[in-house]
Amino acid sequence: MLSHSLHYVIFVIGVFALYWAVHRHFWPRMLVLLVASLVLYTGFTQLPQLIAQGNVTPEALLLAGMPLLIFLGGVTVDHLLVKGLGRAEGPGVRKLLVVLSIVSNLGMLAGFKYLELLRKTALALLGPWGVDVRPEPFHLLLPVGLSFFVFQSISYTVDVYRGKASSGHSFIEHLLYMLFFPRVVSGPIVRESELMAHFRQVPTLSPDDGGKAMFRIAVGLVKKLIIADVLGSGIVDPVFGSPHAYSSAECAVAAVAYTLELYYDFSGYSDIAIGVAALFGFRFPENFARPYLAKNLFEFWNRWHMSLSSWLRDYLYIPLGGNRRSKPRVLFNLMMVMVLGGLWHGADWRFAVWGAVHGVALCAVRCWWWFRGKQQEPGPVRVGLGMLATFTLVVLTRVVFRAPDMTHATEFYQRMLAGIPGLANVGPLVWTVLAVAIIAHTLPMKVYDLTARAFLKLPAPARAVVLVLIGLGIRQLASLEARPYVYLQF
Template sequence: MLFPTLNFGLFFLAVFFVSWALVRLPRTRLAFLILVSYGFYAAWDWRFCFLLGGSSVFNWLMGHLIHRATGDGRRKLLVSLAIALNLALLGFFKYFNFFLNSANALIETLKLGRDIPYLEIVLPVGISFFTFHGISYVVDIYRRKISRPARLSHILFYIAFFPQLVAGPIVRASHFLPQIAAPVDPHDIRARRALLLILGGLFKKVVLANYLATGLADDVFFDPTQYGAWDILLANYGYAAQIYCDFSAYTDIAIGIAALLGYRFPVNFNQPYRAVGFQDFWQRWHISLSSWLRDYLYISLGGNRRGAWMRYRNLALTMLLGGLWHGASWNFVIWGGLHGLALIIEHRFFKGGLKPATLTPGRKIAATLVTFHLVCLTWVFFRAADFGHAWSFIAGFARIGTAPTLATPFNLGLLSLSMSLHFLPPDWVARLETSMARVPLVAWGAVAGALIVAIDSLGPSGMAPFIYFQF
């Protein structure tokens, strides 16, 4: 089920009313939310519910073993085993055929004999996200950020909770498990803020992201040789705007849905195209992933504790693995590698990275423009089907004499509107929430319903899946 569909709307309305009807029966309510979360996942493929449940039970058991283990060596061995097995599960489903294809290409190049047989492996939706949630739990137990192992029902809910199950945000176990243990208070729900996030997310996905894809990005990336430099540039900008609107829309809706059910998710985007450097960009883009990679990978590798060259190595490894996390393709490795290289350059020449507070207004504008265009260039490898398509797209920047065909008022208006979201006041949602505090919640709910219908009518026909569903 996709968020911006009638089926999901009916599903969520039923979940909302039943879950709050059960508020005085917390165990029954939790069991109900676990059940509907597995039902939500089963809508894609019910068979993978066993994989999801098995991953949850495994991490719950490993959490108990790590907590009970005596001696640092034994605890470290157990957490290493838990991480390795989680990654092995992810690697089999997501990367087996990638490495198999790479091996077959090498065999063919070296003329060593027959290819290795190919396996048809279906990628479970959201496996990258629920695997990282499992790792978060066992590592937080190991680091004693969680004082004692959680109940199995709490782990089942934490890993399978349907708003964040498919595409995040990645919620830390130490952040979410205490919320499950505490009683939910219907009077503590910021319903107006939640509805604003949901409405904003629906508009970004249904209108902005979908039209940017169909009108600018998709056709050009499919065959960039048919377009000149100006259309290539517009498509590049279009995809940068599309992926932001698409992914931030999903997380805004997920945060709003979780809030309406009584749970808090972390903010995942903070106007990333206002970044003055790549370090600043990753503090604004997919914040739950970048902070997860920093705390669970970069710091585990040694962080910046062992000198400059080890820091550069750790940055490179973190971003290469972060790129590979996004997909089983050399394009994602290149994308991650370019971001790692940019971070290394910043740390080398700007003593720990560019920081907005240290720049004059003129230098801040220049740094923002340079960062934005470099990020757009790296998006080419993220979006293109393969390296050949990426290179064809980049080569298109040289076809300057070709007249643009995509610079229509509608497309330019979409781009302008999408980018203007980065220059709203950072607290614009809080301001709107405050301004609507006097409007009765029932009236605001009716207005929200009417706006949902209006947004649906403004979008193109059909509904493309969210981009991050593939990860």
């Protein structure tokens, strides 16, 4: 049940009605949200398909429900460790408990997401030397949203260890925090202080807050259905699928289009998640801040997928020493964070390459600042050049991110640099959506604020009509099939 589908809209409306009918009572409203979260996540398993087919044998149900059981097991282990942290007083015991939580979560991620990559790598490196390595794949399932689940789980345990989060939450609260349906699949990564700490507060929702939430959902639907999906199906998929069949100029346009598609796809999901959470009285952190207007790569990562960037900073970069160590160590820390952050996106070494390229570029910027000094207010020419250089690097590295493997990425680069002219395969619809995407990304935030105010002035029924028309009507008019979110694979 994707959040840009009609089924999701109906689902949210039903949960919304039940939730606000019992919102003054803690356990009933918690039960509504928890059941809704379990139902929605179950939709991403094979359970609904098995039930529809009548295949309800215990073995089949157990296998199909394994992703949910994995999540339940992970929450149970972490909850016990958090309760131990709340009671333990000795620093040694507390450190042991938090280490156990980190190892447990990373072990779960490594086992289900990276074990097959390690097997292939070991086979390629050790096989020629006669070392016996398993030749058959493990065929392990990868639960949807596991990467987000693990990072959010680690953040809670570490925050309890640091004294920044409470260990007094119940198991039900902990479980709902991890599986809260607006964000369970693709984030944003939410801290305890941003969600679980508010569970016991009686929620409120003013008409203006409800209107703002609906507007945010509408913006997310527009980003996903009208911009990201059109770019994806109109040029990105065909060109990346067969780059040799297109000109160099068309490959370059496809690379830019994919860069925009990825932003509008993921930020659209984040907008819908933030808007839906707001309908239930919760405020999620922003996840994007017009990243393609960044003047340098550090600023880009402060604007792109901000919940992940801040997680990597707070739970990896700073514990490694951050900027407080020697200059070589600072550069090492940057490289470690970017390579590991790259691998977080997928069990393929090309993601590590993508992260390493960004790491090298960040190190180069850092060295330049050390050498020349960081200017607080660069002139307009330098700002423009910085934005162009940053965007160009992002576009070029996105090829590795999008290609199925490094061989395919190399082929794409070669085709793009071959100097073959021609844009015959870029249709008017794609050009129009590209222009809309670029203009929308560069518009001042004041324009969005004015549009939101105009939306708020509409009566509630009119707002609902606008939301449905934008989210579903335009997609039907464009004859486009709803596409899954790109970040579902992570």
